[in-house]
Amino acid sequence: MTTTRILEGLGRLYIWLLLAFLYLPIIIMALMSFNVSPFYQLPFEWTTEWYASLWQNDQLIAATWNSVEIAIITTIICVVLGSAASLALYRYEFRGKKFLQALLFPPIAIPWLITGTAMLIFFFGVGIGRGLHAILLGHVALALPYVIVVVSARLQTFAPELEEAARSLGANQWQVTRRVTLPWIMPGVIAGGLFAFAVSFDQFVVSYFLATPGQTTLPVEIYAAIRKGFTPEINAVSTIIIVVSMALMLLTARFFKFGGEK
């Protein structure tokens, strides 16, 4: 019994070490964004200077707004198209359904480098070109499979008898969907939407290949800045991003459990 105790204690200790490994660099980056020295020198002296100079950086601010706008539009489109597709896959039986479901996995499984360069070639070739519209087109395609998977998972817990009951009480198809089905799958739809927002807001690789100098997103702008040389301003904006995306994830977790406990 004591061996078990010791092993369990070691296990707990191990988890905390892993958490330290995962969070330490992020915490250090956040601290350095409040440090006076632009070369990350210690001792640490508190300042908010870098956050103040962020406000003067028009290029970063423009890129931030682009990121937010694209993420919001991506979310709206993905939620509407994704929920519709999930409903169809849930409700109807037809030949080729398995194939359509299998088609959702290439966009998730293929490395973004390949998808991104393929989009660049194709969009350029057919005249869609590059820029914010191309980035939006790409982000929706990347996020859509996630939304369909999440909403479909929620639909698995839905009892089809509820729809039957509503129909036998005289509701038409649209009323059944709006009054019975949609309220039930709402947590899945919200979780899917938050996933879509996160996929788009954090997306770097695909945006990188589709961006043009005037039309970029925040991660693309950060990558360019990192390659020119590290600056505390980048720490500041990175800290803001990481706080926003972690907050979003916590919000998502409230609506959707990741296959853990049911």
Added chain:
Amino acid sequence: MAAATASRSGLRSALPLLAPAYLWLTVAIFLPLSAMVFFSFMTELPLSGKPWAFTLGNYAAFFSQSLYLTLLLASLRLGLEVTLWCVVIGYPAAYVLAKVLKGRSREAIFLLVILPFWSNGLVRIFSWAMVLREGGILDTALNAVLPFKINIDLMYSYPAVIIGLVHSYVPYMVLTCYLTLQAIDDSLIEAGRSLGASRLQVLKRVIIPLSMPGLVAGAALIFVPVVGSFMEPRILGGRTGTFYGTVIEDQFVAVFNWPLGAALSFILLAVVLVILAVASPVLRRAA
């Protein structure tokens, strides 16, 4: 016969709901991937105004210049090393989460482990720069503790790339292994123990075989993107960070040889598909 008509009418009702989503995926994913294959056999992009012709030259370049093959092998090795580290670090953590921790603390720690994995990958890679560089946190901290002077400057080295990538991808391994470990009935483990098996034997004969699908899924989810990574080696590897992915990036943003880039991308895609195909029987057996 009746089933066939039913399925046809099912498709007719489903189509209006399905079409927008799948049209979008076709335009933005499936057509581009097909176009990439097509362009990889061309001498020039047809829209650039220059004359173009079909050629096998882009693939010949891959096979005739040992550089590309060497880099592909280097990327595959990078993928293998990162995956192995993720197994070594992630599997024990998944086991503790699934079998040792209970209730609320398990839920909270599970969330903490997978939380960084949806946050911005680029920013997380960048955060390592501050830890690993000379005069960085690791250097300063170790010199404050140790009685002798050492210089830690891991920045722009192969280990830095490994550390950054393992940090990025280890939550995947924890997640997939946790899901399969959690599904193992505790009574199976107890049965093995009461029949006289040692802890190690139970681990080898019961736990690891039953959690194999999670290990394979995690390995595939990690290996595939690492082989195609370019941003991580660029930021943390500096000049030592030339891999297959960075060469593809160069073709599109620096050298502007898109047909060659398309061929290199397609070769990578083929490698990825082979790996997924090899992994899929194990995954399907689990499902």
